[in-house]
Amino acid sequence: MLLKFYKIRGHSLHPDFKDGDYVLAAGFPLPINKIRVGDVIVFHQPGLGTLIKRVQTVLNGGSAFDVRGTQINSTDSRDYGPVTREAIKGKVIWHIHKP
Amino acid sequence: MFHKLTQKIDNHLHFDHVDAHCDIPCGIYDPHQAIIGALTVIRMVDLIDDFVKTHDKVETAEFINSMSRYVAVKEEHAELTKHEIRVIWGDFMKTPHTEEYPQLNELVHKIMQLGSKARQSVDRETSVALLQAVNEFAEIFWQIKGIKTKRVKAPYSVSEEIVVPEL
Numbered sequence: 001m002l003l004k005f006y007k008i009r010g011h012s013l014h015p016d017f018k019d020g021d022y023v024l025a026a027g028f029p030l031p032i033n034k035i036r037v038g039d040v041i042v043f044h045q046p047g048l049g050t051l052i053k054r055v056q057t058v059l060n061g062g063s064a065f066d067v068r069g070t071q072i073n074s075t076d077s078r079d080y081g082p083v084t085r086e087a088i089k090g091k092v093i094w095h096i097h098k099p
Numbered sequence: 100m101f102h103k104l105t106q107k108i109d110n111h112l113h114f115d116h117v118d119a120h121c122d123i124p125c126g127i128y129d130p131h132q133a134i135i136g137a138l139t140v141i142r143m144v145d146l147i148d149d150f151v152k153t154h155d156k157v158e159t160a161e162f163i164n165s166m167s168r169y170v171a172v173k174e175e176h177a178e179l180t181k182h183e184i185r186v187i188w189g190d191f192m193k194t195p196h197t198e199e200y201p202q203l204n205e206l207v208h209k210i211m212q213l214g215s216k217a218r219q220s221v222d223r224e225t226s227v228a229l230l231q232a233v234n235e236f237a238e239i240f241w242q243i244k245g246i247k248t249k250r251v252k253a254p255y256s257v258s259e260e261i262v263v264p265e266l
Contacts, residue, residue, distance in 0.1 A: 004114075004115070005105065005108075005109070005112075005114045006114055006115050006116065006117035007109060007114050007115075007116050007117070008116075008117055008119055009116045009117070009118050009119065010118050010119035011119060011193035011194070011195060012119040013119045014119075014193060014194055014195055015194070015195075017119060018195065019119070019195065021102075022102065022105045022106075022109070022114070023117070042117050048118065049118055050115060050116070050117050050118065051117065051118050051119070052117040052118070052119050053119075069119065071193065071194075073190065074119075096101045096102050096105050097102060098102055099102055099103075
């Protein structure tokens with residue numbers, strides 16, 4: 001699906017993204033929807049499900065991405081390594097904040 | 100406005116969740132063991148008190164053995180209570196929770212201190228205060244989870260009030 005809404009569950013991107021916020025993610029094929037440092041991506045991580053994190057480093061010309069949460073104990077690339085391009089479901093293009 | 104509108108659409112279409120996990124996302128947390136720990140501390144204080152009152156000879160091997168066991172269990176369960184609270188506070192609770200419940204950090208510190216005091220002493224008042232503070236923590240924990248709680252009399256040898264979720 002090219003555009004998809006997701007509801008955020010958890011606090012690892014707090015305070016940028018909060019539990020209960022909605023995001024719209026665009027799954028347009030690269031390079032139209034090129035992912036850059038600072039972008040927030042939705043991806044599948046085996047064993048953990050569908051996750052959301054911010055890109056800290058673009059690796060190997062864009063074939064993999066080092067992702068991070070904002071919390072000291074966020075589960076991110078420090079635990080499961082880089083996220084491959086194939087695992088990415090979309091890039092967040094609209095963030096709807098919970099009031 | 101957008102959030103309200105999106106929420107309404109979500110109620111009908113059921114959007115997928117995307118997880119922003121911290122720690123190992125096991126999602127299994129419960130203050131019940133902390134409550135059991137605090138109840139056990141009270142029970143051990145009661146047993147120690149009764150044991151001293153009913154035994155004239157305190158220098159027998161039997162007395163020393165039983166008393167040592169009561170004290171060891173009291174030590175262990177006071178520490179268990181502190182451990183369980185530390186894990187929930189450190190791993191489950193996040194900045195938004197401490198913002199929503201500004202008393203939370205102070206309450207956890209109080210539990211740590213009462214747990215230590217319960218180990219140092221055989222004072223029933225201290226051990227009951229430990230349980231009350233843990234109950235307060237449990238109420239906040241279940242509120243965060245969106246689950247109602249009630250206070251019931253513990254169905255054990257110690258019948259103090261404990262907080263349980265209405266599941």
